[in-house]
Amino acid sequence: MSIVPPPPEPVFITTPDAVRLAVYDFGEPSAPVVLALHGFASSAVLNWHNAGWTRDLTRAGFRVLALDQRGHGRSGKPRDPARFSTERLAADALAVLDAHLIDDALLLGYSLGARVGWQLARTMPARFPAAVLGGLPAGDPLSGFDLDAARVFAAGGPSVEDRLTRTYIEMAAGITGNDLESLIALVEGMRGGVQPEASAPPIVPLLVAAGDRDPVLDDSRVLAEAAPHGEFLELPDRNHFSAPTSRDFRRAAVDVFSRTLARS
16 A cells, blocks of 8 residues: 555646646645656656655645646647647646746756756746756757657567667556557657757756766756756766655755745
């Protein structure tokens, strides 16, 4: 039996391109808002609730809005690559805030969610006064993803030979409720688009964290150091998939958010 209490039932909003987004609301309605964006093939509940983030943030006096990004969790799962891009996922995050009549929010993102969070913090600093991003790669981390082999596997074919593709597609397949065709469409749709680059960092206070066993460790450090108000946190004994469960990561995030509010 899990010792984590069940999450609340999500509310659903519909984007301008008719994708339903599931949004989970934790904490007091009047508290400062943290908008949480999960990683690839994960969900709001897996990334943020089950890993202790919603507990720690609400105890610290924050309200958490955590959405299942399109293609994930209980949100809509389009299979057309044209329905996926960094800009579309960023627009989904803004739609969640607008639907809840929230002008500004602190940003929390991991992996895919960190890439979207970087874009939001960079382009809309007035709405996102601080960001905590984990497992953040520079450039396009899935440029070598074998789309054809992944689609064959999703259709019931053999295991994928390419190691990167196999790692992500088998991880995605192991999570109940994932639609592999939609997640493959996401990878294709986000290729060649806007990516985190050290040449154009956010100007808001920024914490970037990565596990010391994560291949994106050096990327994350470089991106943090490029930001005028950036900090970097190396998480010991963590890889890309275990970093979100780090207590040190959660504590550092609460500290950054609390300091930001104290300055406002």
